[in-house]
Amino acid sequence: MIDFFKKLFKPEGSSSTARERLRLVLLSDHLSLAPDVVESLKLDLIAVISKYVEVDEAACDVTFERQDAAIAMMANIPILSMKTRPPSPPPTPSGPPPAPEPPPSSFGTPATAKVADEPAAAKPPSPPRRKRRRRRANVSPSLGNAAPVPG
Amino acid sequence: MSARRIVLTSGKGGVGKTTTTANLGAALAQRGHRVVLVDADIGLRNLDLVLGLEKRIVFDLVEVVEGRCQLRQALIKDKRFETLAILPAAQTRDKTAVSELQFAKVIEDLAETCDYVLIDCPAGIEHGFRNAIAGAAEAIVVTTPEVSAIRDADRVIGKLRERGLAFRIVVNRIRPEMVRSGDMLSVDDVSEILGGELLGIIPDDEEIIDTTNRGEPVVLTPDSRLAVIYEKIARRLEGEVVPLTVLHAPGFFSKLFGQRKAG
Amino acid sequence: MHDVQPEPIAPVIPKPRGRAIVITSGKGGVGKTTTTANIGAALARTGATVVLVDADVGLRNLDIVMGLEARVRHHVLDVLESRATLDDALVVDKRVSTLRLLAAAQTREKDEVDTQAMHDLIDRLREQFDYVLIDCPAGIEMGFQNAIVGADEAIVVCTPEVSAVRDADRVVGLLGNREKIWLVVNRLRPALVRKGKMLSVDDVNAILRLPLLGVIADEPGVIVSTNKGEPLALDDASPTGAAYRAIAGRIAGTDTSAPVIPTEPTAMQRLGAFFGGSAR
Numbered sequence: 001m002i003d004f005f006k007k008l009f010k011p012e013g014s015s016s017t018a019r020e021r022l023r024l025v026l027l028s029d030h031l032s033l034a035p036d037v038v039e040s041l042k043l044d045l046i047a048v049i050s051k052y053v054e055v056d057e058a059a060c061d062v063t064f065e066r067q068d069a070a071i072a073m074m075a076n077i078p079i080l081s082m083k084t085r086p087p088s089p090p091p092t093p094s095g096p097p098p099a100p101e102p103p104p105s106s107f108g109t110p111a112t113a114k115v116a117d118e119p120a121a122a123k124p125p126s127p128p129r130r131k132r133r134r135r136r137a138n139v140s141p142s143l144g145n146a147a148p149v150p151g
Numbered sequence: 152m153s154a155r156r157i158v159l160t161s162g163k164g165g166v167g168k169t170t171t172t173a174n175l176g177a178a179l180a181q182r183g184h185r186v187v188l189v190d191a192d193i194g195l196r197n198l199d200l201v202l203g204l205e206k207r208i209v210f211d212l213v214e215v216v217e218g219r220c221q222l223r224q225a226l227i228k229d230k231r232f233e234t235l236a237i238l239p240a241a242q243t244r245d246k247t248a249v250s251e252l253q254f255a256k257v258i259e260d261l262a263e264t265c266d267y268v269l270i271d272c273p274a275g276i277e278h279g280f281r282n283a284i285a286g287a288a289e290a291i292v293v294t295t296p297e298v299s300a301i302r303d304a305d306r307v308i309g310k311l312r313e314r315g316l317a318f319r320i321v322v323n324r325i326r327p328e329m330v331r332s333g334d335m336l337s338v339d340d341v342s343e344i345l346g347g348e349l350l351g352i353i354p355d356d357e358e359i360i361d362t363t364n365r366g367e368p369v370v371l372t373p374d375s376r377l378a379v380i381y382e383k384i385a386r387r388l389e390g391e392v393v394p395l396t397v398l399h400a401p402g403f404f405s406k407l408f409g410q411r412k413a414g
Numbered sequence: 415m416h417d418v419q420p421e422p423i424a425p426v427i428p429k430p431r432g433r434a435i436v437i438t439s440g441k442g443g444v445g446k447t448t449t450t451a452n453i454g455a456a457l458a459r460t461g462a463t464v465v466l467v468d469a470d471v472g473l474r475n476l477d478i479v480m481g482l483e484a485r486v487r488h489h490v491l492d493v494l495e496s497r498a499t500l501d502d503a504l505v506v507d508k509r510v511s512t513l514r515l516l517a518a519a520q521t522r523e524k525d526e527v528d529t530q531a532m533h534d535l536i537d538r539l540r541e542q543f544d545y546v547l548i549d550c551p552a553g554i555e556m557g558f559q560n561a562i563v564g565a566d567e568a569i570v571v572c573t574p575e576v577s578a579v580r581d582a583d584r585v586v587g588l589l590g591n592r593e594k595i596w597l598v599v600n601r602l603r604p605a606l607v608r609k610g611k612m613l614s615v616d617d618v619n620a621i622l623r624l625p626l627l628g629v630i631a632d633e634p635g636v637i638v639s640t641n642k643g644e645p646l647a648l649d650d651a652s653p654t655g656a657a658y659r660a661i662a663g664r665i666a667g668t669d670t671s672a673p674v675i676p677t678e679p680t681a682m683q684r685l686g687a688f689f690g691g692s693a694r
Contacts, residue, residue: 013333018298018641019340025298025483026305026344032521033309066484162473164442164552169577194554195440195584197577242584246555274442274552276472277524298640299447299475306473306520326634334638357603361611364576 020069027071031064038062045075054080154187154262157269157388158287160311162303164274166295167323170359172271173201174377175291177368178385180235185265187226188237189258191283192273193248196240202229203366204237213241216253222260231371234265246278251285258286276310284311290318291350296325296336304345319350321384326355338395351384352395353377432463432540435547435665436565438589440581442552444573445600448636448645450549451479452655453569456647456662458513462544465504465514467536469561470551471527474518481508481643482515491519494531500538509648514543524557536564545665554588567594569627573601574613579621586622596627598661603632604676615675628661630654631676 031038042062049055056078063074159172169192176188190198193213199205210225215238222238229235238261241248261268272283284290290311294304304320311318322338329335336344338352356377362369370378383393437450450466458464467490468476477483485505488498493516500516507513516539539546550561562568568589572582582597589595599615606612615629633654639646646655647662663669 013335014638014641015330015333015336015340017643018336019344021478021481021483021641021643022298022301022336022344025302025478028483029302029305029520030309163475165444195581197441197580200576200580275524275555275557277553277555277557279553279555297637298478300443302475302478303473329634329637334634334641336641357606357611360575360603360606364611364613 024071028066049077053082056080154265154268156258156262156286156288157291158272158283159269159291159293160272160280160283160307161293162276162307163300166293166300168293169197169201169271171293171321171323172269173198174368174370174381175384176235176269177232177370178381179267180232181370182385184267185234186267186269187261187265189268189270190240191270191279193240193279194245196242198237198271199239201363202237202368204229208239211239211241212257213244213248215257216249246282249282251282254282255285276307284314284316287316290316291321292318292347293321293323294341295323296341301341301344308345308347318347320345320347321351321353323353324355325352349395350387353380432543433545433567434536434540434565435567435569436550436562437547437569437571438550438585439571440554440585441578444571444578446571447475447479447549449571449598449600450476450547451645452647452658453662454513454547455510455645456659457545457666458510461512463512464545464547465516465539465543467516467546467548468518469548469557471518471522471524471557472520474520476549477515477517478643479640480515480645486517489517489519491522494535527560529560529563532560533564554584562589566592568592569596569598570624571598571600572618574599574618579618582622595624597622597624598627599629601632602629602676604678626673627664628657628673629675630657
């Protein structure tokens, strides 16, 4: 009889636990089943960060770890030095952007300021990191199926 | 006009592929289609047993592939239906006895002679699975609403997507009372998690055990609720839009007064 | 200063090697993984050191049935291919300190496992653990071959259904000579057996003819336990758990009772049926 009342007043059954565990397990399965996607993600990440700092590309590492109720991406990206000039801000529709203030020259010499030589118009403005990651690697909570993303 | 070639697969064993193949095939045959069921589980055949045809096996799929008999010699016509036949697997060989190309060829040949070829896929994602899907143009993924089964179905769906095989999902052995009490994933949960369209929902029902024991497809029992459900699945497969059966757990009062709401 | 007498050298008694038992069936979905998880948990609870090995490469489920899926960092193939040490790969159970899990690789296939390497791994594990329980995949192909290699004993899990019995029979033939081969009958529905609509344990064993290790009745609690990842063997209130604990006792030799064959639906089944479950 107690079981009956327990069932009446039980807030959630084991199915919600099952749903949550499945979500995580499938995400984990999909990540490990798409090594090429993970590789692309890593390269994209390094490329974006390289706009701001010099990185040791060979020593970069991206892994996924389960932490309780979520999967976290852990990126270990050794930084060698700052770039001397930050990249130009994206062009605004109202007119050409104001020329950026030259940063204090505590790091490096103008010779290493690669970014300043790049024409700002040649590269499209990089979207926020999170959005880009989602588009390429499909690591958002929505579940695709365990197939490698083509291309 | 070539037949539709459909593989029934799951990843996880024991979720009801063979039972579904047998009963769906029988339901399609009852509706007038010419149906051939192919047992791709070489070494552990069971389609024959489920249909009660085990004593009539003379030749099997491996012997067809090896040219030791004609395809039509290996086919066993089920006498209870006008238009149902099965191609049994070999019992004493293993799945490497047949290659993907060879299997696909057999299915192609069969497809010239009927309207539906249903391929009963073995459990797993290895050689046997690859053979079974090699012959197919579409798939039915059978799963139960349990964590392990869904995980395996997900893996299989990934493989199907790799091959560009369209699929629909059959959720088997659902227990509405457990879904209601929150102790079992619902059909919507399953469909959402796997990202596929539902073809059918089959409730857990002891009737299946009994009919399998007797080697009789459940569609032969006239007022069986499972027969109605398989018939609906057959109609959906044909392309008809059939509303999904609303499954009710027998309620407290109906149980008390001896009635059971039809599933 | 007096002479220090040398310590007498104690005779080195080699620790007996652990037992390697494969849990197999032929037919998929009859409860091998659930049985492996529960027997392992029950044995470990008595203090024995137990490692569960998931041999279902590509379709791993032992981790999720044990509720340890979030703790898996490395798997069998990582160890066999020297990308991780055994210690790294062994997952410590959340509840029982003497229980470990060695997960299968999810993204590989069974053909990629070297049989000899698997044999050596099982041997290695036997040096460390009292019990090595190997969860065998369905089928009788490479996966099955790799799972049974290295196991001196086997437990055949079978449900009282014609397909399962047929496949189990095939597997018994393929197992050949082992020190011990036992039978566990799973998912019995006593009410159906009574009505003559389901094979009885005797029916099953008339064909398989194996020493009976235990009989587990079908009950919804098993589904709940896999939803949660909590083996019933660790639940003192569960009759199914009690059945698994008795099985563990028989394996260990501490329980010499004959297995109880359930004849009546359990109280929980009756309650469930009363409040709307399917009739048992």
